[in-house]
Amino acid sequence: MIDPARLAFDIDGVVADTMTLFLDIADKKYGYGGITQDQITSYMIEDCLPIESSVVLAIINELLEMSHEQPLNPVDGAVEVLSGMAGLGAKLTFVTARPRRRAITQWLSQAIQVPEDKLAVHATGSFEAKAQVLTEMGVIHFVEDRLETCFHLAEHGIDPILFARPWNRKPHPFIEINNWEELKACIAGL
Ligand SMILES: [Mg+2]
Numbered sequence: 001m002i003d004p005a006r007l008a009f010d011i012d013g014v015v016a017d018t019m020t021l022f023l024d025i026a027d028k029k030y031g032y033g034g035i036t037q038d039q040i041t042s043y044m045i046e047d048c049l050p051i052e053s054s055v056v057l058a059i060i061n062e063l064l065e066m067s068h069e070q071p072l073n074p075v076d077g078a079v080e081v082l083s084g085m086a087g088l089g090a091k092l093t094f095v096t097a098r099p100r101r102r103a104i105t106q107w108l109s110q111a112i113q114v115p116e117d118k119l120a121v122h123a124t125g126s127f128e129a130k131a132q133v134l135t136e137m138g139v140i141h142f143v144e145d146r147l148e149t150c151f152h153l154a155e156h157g158i159d160p161i162l163f164a165r166p167w168n169r170k171p172h173p174f175i176e177i178n179n180w181e182e183l184k185a186c187i188a189g190l
Helices: 019-026 052-065 078-087 100-113 129-135 149-154 178-185
Strands: 007-009 092-096 119-124 142-146 159-163 174-179
Touching: 019 052, 078 092, 078 100, 078 178, 092 100, 092 129, 100 119, 129 149, 142 149, 149 159, 174 178
Parallel strands: 007 092, 007 142, 092 119, 142 159, 159 174
Antiparallel strands: none
């Protein structure tokens, strides 16, 4: 069982359903309709989707700025588990490669219905910087959807838990969960 005090989370693709929002913006704002998440077979979106790279960049920029009109929704089951953890008295810790923490922290607070002072949100600006932040906070287990980041974390002594998504379907040695229900079953006290 996982000690909730030693567990932290990536945000995009794990707590926030960012890829659905990406496709929603691509469809409604740029006219790229009919693309499904299953087609996103790599984190390099330009490599797997028939969307012009300038549009991909424009959408990613909107996602980072959080200037989009369409809603960013939580991944199914995330709110229940995270608010349950908050109810155990655990501080909820998130480490994102986003460059800025302000807007995404507000989003988390509203989505999970937990005050911002109960959230520890670290925006590292790079995937490679996550390991050091996690180590400094005493985190052992980290839920992540980018497989390359999982390998990097493991090399630095963090135990990655891979959230299975269409863009990380490659062989790996890590614990894998398919949804938040499966994660919940591993957390002590929930
Ligand atoms: Mg992610």
